[in-house]
Amino acid sequence: MADTSILGDDVVLTLNLQDDGTIQIKQSDLAKLLPTVDASTGDWLVSGVDSGVRARADTVAISSSTFNWVINGSDTGVTALGAQGTKGNNGDAGVSFAINSVTIGDSASVTNSGTTSDVKLDIVLPKATDGKNGITPSFKIGTVTTGDSASVTDSVDGTTHTLSFVIPRQDLSAYTATDALTKLLTDKVDKSTLTSYYTASQMDTKLSNKADLSMVANIVDKDTVATLSDKVSKLQDQVNSQAQTIVKLQDQANTLSAKLATPTTQESR
Template sequence: MAEDILGDATVITLPLQDDGTVIVKQSDLAKILPTIGTSTGDWIINGTDSGVKAQAPSLTVDSTTGHLMINGQDSGVNVVGPQGIPGVKGDPAVTIKVGSVTTGDTPTVTNSGTATDLTLDFVLPKPVDGKDGDTPTFSIGTVTTGSTAAVQDQVSGTAHTLNFTLPQPDMSAYTNTADLTTLLAGKLDKTSLTGYYTAAQMDTKLSAKADLAMIANIADKDTVQTLSNKVDQLTTQVNSQAQTMVKLQDQINQALAKISTLATSTASK
């Protein structure tokens, strides 16, 4: 079946199917569908410029003449109306500033200025005294040793009792038990030395004693010499014990200082 689509020209033949439909290929549609010319903007039908614009013209208004411009061309048509009647003058601008700020029983805001120059005075509510708080008290409860440092707060009303658990200090870096036992072997406890004197005390006591040469006329020289020897021996023993005690005290002080440093470091963590 042949059909005349564009004027007298038969541009396409559409075969009629048995079911009454026709088959149109995409290449056949390209022959009959119109396109738009890139330079003119006209419809191009079957390769021919129809002279009909495919795109609406751009409309603008010339700000100087008031004429309607179509695609940049002056149409000569004035689309700007005459100047209207001036409107009523508006109210002057309103200024706002803050005036006084006081306290009172009821919050209010009043204008002490004019209608166009406002001065707003504020009355704020008086502050209400709060309830007096309770002053807590703190005291140290028990201080024990354990594997982990901890502080337990036992609260009774406003009283707080703090119970501390301090880590057991590691004494492995210090003198072990066997070495300490050997070091203290043969040493006397301080309480056992109360009957003796320090070297300074002994010097004081002996300063007023007579030298053996001064008592050479004493008949029992052997007794005096024996006593002098015993005094010398006792002085030597006292001096030796005093030196030993000083060394032992230094070692104890060093150990206590290390323990104090370790406890302080552990508490700060």
């Protein structure tokens, strides 16, 4: 039976009888009936009111520093340790170990020449067998490049070892700021893209036979020269044609003069 001191006698829900004789209860109606838990106090909340009744069990632990019982995070001051027991009997004496001897024999063995509490070990190591003749390897340097981290790669061909080294790139950030370095590298080309370099005197020699751009700007282009040449040719043809016409007129004038001179001669006779 529910504790009326917790729930109280307040009416929190009135249900209406439906026409078909049933009673409908919505989820929202059930939410009004169900109590909730206060997250801060851990008590039951009934109709939004703290009932003062714990809804959660107490947490119990033992403090690692005081060894007292801790309930809900608070040290109770009550020790969780039991009373100290009676002192036990002394244990057996410890065992000491020492290497007594190490010799060479046909097979390996270990023998205790002492007692169970004072162990002295006599160790026999097997004889070593003759090994094969070794081969002296040779080493040479392969490539040396720069990279993000240092590394060495060994390429083996028979007894020859070729070592290729990768040396980390030097960090220049401590010497030049990033923005300053960007300005210095603007419009610069990599040296590997240049085919040759020239001294100042070589540059002067190469530039001595070069025309200044201001002079080149005043020179007519190829199409303009071709157009002028065509016009000159046509003008020359016209001059030649006029010259031929003048020669014909001159011949006609000479013929006419000859005809005019003939009657005058006859009259004079």
